[in-house]
Amino acid sequence: MENIFQAIHSFGSSIGCFINALLIYVVLTKSPKQIQGYGLLIINFAVTDFLICALNYMVMQRLISCGLAIIYISMGPCSAISPQLCFSLYVTKLHLYTHSIWLLLISFSYRYYVMIRSELSKLRIQLIIFLVYIPSLFSIVNIFISDGSETQSREIITKYHPEYNITDRAVTGNLSIFEFSVMYVIIHVVGLSVPMAIMILIMRKKIISKLGENASSERSKRLQIQLLKALTFQACIPILYAIGGSCYLVQQFNIINNAAPQYIMYCLFLLVPVLNPMSSFIFITPYRNFVISFLGRTYRKISITRSATQPDSSFNQHTNQTKY
Numbered sequence: 001m002e003n004i005f006q007a008i009h010s011f012g013s014s015i016g017c018f019i020n021a022l023l024i025y026v027v028l029t030k031s032p033k034q035i036q037g038y039g040l041l042i043i044n045f046a047v048t049d050f051l052i053c054a055l056n057y058m059v060m061q062r063l064i065s066c067g068l069a070i071i072y073i074s075m076g077p078c079s080a081i082s083p084q085l086c087f088s089l090y091v092t093k094l095h096l097y098t099h100s101i102w103l104l105l106i107s108f109s110y111r112y113y114v115m116i117r118s119e120l121s122k123l124r125i126q127l128i129i130f131l132v133y134i135p136s137l138f139s140i141v142n143i144f145i146s147d148g149s150e151t152q153s154r155e156i157i158t159k160y161h162p163e164y165n166i167t168d169r170a171v172t173g174n175l176s177i178f179e180f181s182v183m184y185v186i187i188h189v190v191g192l193s194v195p196m197a198i199m200i201l202i203m204r205k206k207i208i209s210k211l212g213e214n215a216s217s218e219r220s221k222r223l224q225i226q227l228l229k230a231l232t233f234q235a236c237i238p239i240l241y242a243i244g245g246s247c248y249l250v251q252q253f254n255i256i257n258n259a260a261p262q263y264i265m266y267c268l269f270l271l272v273p274v275l276n277p278m279s280s281f282i283f284i285t286p287y288r289n290f291v292i293s294f295l296g297r298t299y300r301k302i303s304i305t306r307s308a309t310q311p312d313s314s315f316n317q318h319t320n321q322t323k324y
Contacts, residue, residue: 016053023277049273055093065251066160071173079170087172095140108203142181190245193238230283244268
């Protein structure tokens with residue numbers, strides 16, 4: 001199962017990094033003027049998701065609930081360096097997940113604000129992004145303080161799961177879920193996704209009603225609808241956090257405490273930064289057209305290369321006939 005887990009994370013992280021890097025390029029070069037302000041939010045999404053995928057590849061974390069403690073086993077490249085590095089990268093990734101949830105709410109709120117007021121300046125948008133980053137920054141600072149030692153973490157996992165072979169693994173952990181810093185992160189990641197989804201659906205309803213009232217140009221309306229579709233698709237994605245979080249809860253309450261939920265949790269979380277950028281490529285026409293054009297050019301280049309390297313069949317047939 002470990003090999004499958006590592007393969008999923010390697011493949012998913014690589015795909016996620018590529019798609020998000022492509023989205024950053026497309027937003028910077030292909031955004032229509034009408035959505036350049038919103039493009040800043042898309043870039044923040046893409047940068048956040050790119051970093052999540054890169055950190056996920058380095059860590060490949062497995063979470064194990066052991067009584068009141070949470071133990072992390074890292075199977076990524078960081079495990080060859082030090083457990084402390086793995087823990088630092090993991091915590092950094094975790095706070096980016098929470099920042100991504102806040103960005104989604106801000107994206108919906110911004111679309112609604114633009115409909116009833118006017119576009120914000122880029123400086124104001126950047127200031128808002130920084131303000132919504134503060135809760136996530138607070139979580140990373142706090143959880144670093146609560147890190148348990150490697151020795152303590154190994155003792156705990158050996159006590160609760162003596163059947164696990166952790167000899168060559170990077171093992172770290174938090175010794176109690178009731179520590180403020182740990183509980184804050186659990187509530188932030190697991191508990192925040194459902195209320196956020198509800199708030200986003202409320203904002204979506206308000207945006208739809210405003211679209212009907214707004215007397216803007218047909219092209220502007222089409223762009224607004226495309227953005228709304230992309231955001232609606234993204235609004236469903238945080239549910240993966242809730243499902244992944246339930247994998248932790250079934251362990252914590254000892255309903256199912258085996259390898260399956262320990263592996264599945266972060267596989268589900270990895271889907272979020274992979275699916276997020278795809279919503280922009282699918283629903284926003286200028287971005288979609290670029291991808292279609294890019295794929296078409298790539299396919300033609302491959303076809304030309306293949307035809308150039310393959311020998312002419314008619315020439316080969318004529319040569320064979322000449323031999324006889």
